[in-house]
Amino acid sequence: EKARYSIHRLKLKDVHGVPLLEPIAQSWESISAFCPDPSDLLIATYPKAGTTWTQEIVDLLLHDGDAEACKRAPTIVRNPFLEIVAPPPVPSGLELLSRMTPPRVIKTHLPIQLVPGGFWKNKCKVIYTARNAKDNLVSYYHFDRMNLSHPDPGPWDGYVRKFMKGELAWGSWYDHVKGYWRAKEERNILYLFYEDMKENPRREVERIMRYLGLSVPRGVLEKIVRLTSFEVMKDNPMANYTFIPNIVFDSSVSPFMRKGAVGDWTTHFSPEQTELFDEDYARQMGSTSIPFRSSI
Ligand code: A3P
Numbered sequence: 001e002k003a004r005y006s007i008h009r010l011k012l013k014d015v016h017g018v019p020l021l022e023p024i025a026q027s028w029e030s031i032s033a034f035c036p037d038p039s040d041l042l043i044a045t046y047p048k049a050g051t052t053w054t055q056e057i058v059d060l061l062l063h064d065g066d067a068e069a070c071k072r073a074p075t076i077v078r079n080p081f082l083e084i085v086a087p088p089p090v091p092s093g094l095e096l097l098s099r100m101t102p103p104r105v106i107k108t109h110l111p112i113q114l115v116p117g118g119f120w121k122n123k124c125k126v127i128y129t130a131r132n133a134k135d136n137l138v139s140y141y142h143f144d145r146m147n148l149s150h151p152d153p154g155p156w157d158g159y160v161r162k163f164m165k166g167e168l169a170w171g172s173w174y175d176h177v178k179g180y181w182r183a184k185e186e187r188n189i190l191y192l193f194y195e196d197m198k199e200n201p202r203r204e205v206e207r208i209m210r211y212l213g214l215s216v217p218r219g220v221l222e223k224i225v226r227l228t229s230f231e232v233m234k235d236n237p238m239a240n241y242t243f244i245p246n247i248v249f250d251s252s253v254s255p256f257m258r259k260g261a262v263g264d265w266t267t268h269f270s271p272e273q274t275e276l277f278d279e280d281y282a283r284q285m286g287s288t289s290i291p292f293r294s295s296i
Pocket of ligand 1: 053260
């Protein structure tokens with residue numbers, strides 16, 4: 001009961017202008033002081049943009065497409081989630097990292113200005129995956145319904161407004177995608193799009209392979225594409241988050257591997273909501289030209 005209470009519907013707390021889950025805000029000093037090894041790889045995303053998918057592709061590339069090797073542990077253990085703080089005995093991201101030897105693959109949802117400076121100082125490779133705003137929002141909405149450690153999403157209409165105002169955990173989607181976009185050349189960030197991965201997974205897996213300085217045979221590439229399809233990952237217990245107990249991720253509300261599609265926003269947004277959202281989007285994204293696609 002006690003453990004359950006301590007993770008239930010956490011509050012958000014401001015960290016340098018970004019709302020983060022309260023336990024993360026409370027551990028902020030040690031999180032921002034984390035110093036990676038130059039060989040570590042960072043996978044950064046706004047929540048629900050395709051993090052787990054990117055992680056699985058990377059792990060398979062690093063293991064030559066060996067499916068069994070990539071089932072050695074659940075995603076969160078294979079690739080520690082840098083800033084996550086869970087109630088004991090569940091290890092925090094920093095604890096997991098301290099037990100692993102580099103090169104490590106590290107996950108973060110931090111906006112670029114909050115990423116610990118050591119990643120830039122040590123010139124770590126960074127892969128950023130972005131997803132179009134409306135699908136990202138829909139996915140986050142269902143995730144916030146089922147992830148009982150996150151604040152309650154409330155009704156759909158209010159959630160759309162919260163997203164537009166950047167009032168969800170990890171803050172503004174708009175600032176997040178723009179921040180990494182602006183820095184991508186100078187910091188050698190590989191900037192990927194969920195929609196591109198969906199449209200032509202082979203091309204995107206190959207792009208990741210080249211960025212990592214790897215070269216895998218064509219057959220292995222095909223195998224990785226197969227193993228990282230939504231259908232296969234949905235049934236992979238080491239990649240589908242079913243290892244998180246139901247008191248935290250209530251999969252009866254919505255499964256973690258929900259739809260895995262581009263354009264699901266059309267089944268959620270009313271015409272009025274679309275109009276309001278698109279107008280605001282133009283305002284918030286006006287100065288940038290990130291090639292997002294909300295359909296393929
Ligand atoms: P939906 O809720 O739209 O289904 P993250 O890993 O960043 O939390 O993102 C989760 C979203 O990515 C979910 O979106 C999930 O279904 C989708 N996803 C996970 N693996 C996928 C895959 N192999 N192909 C397509 N989408 C995938």
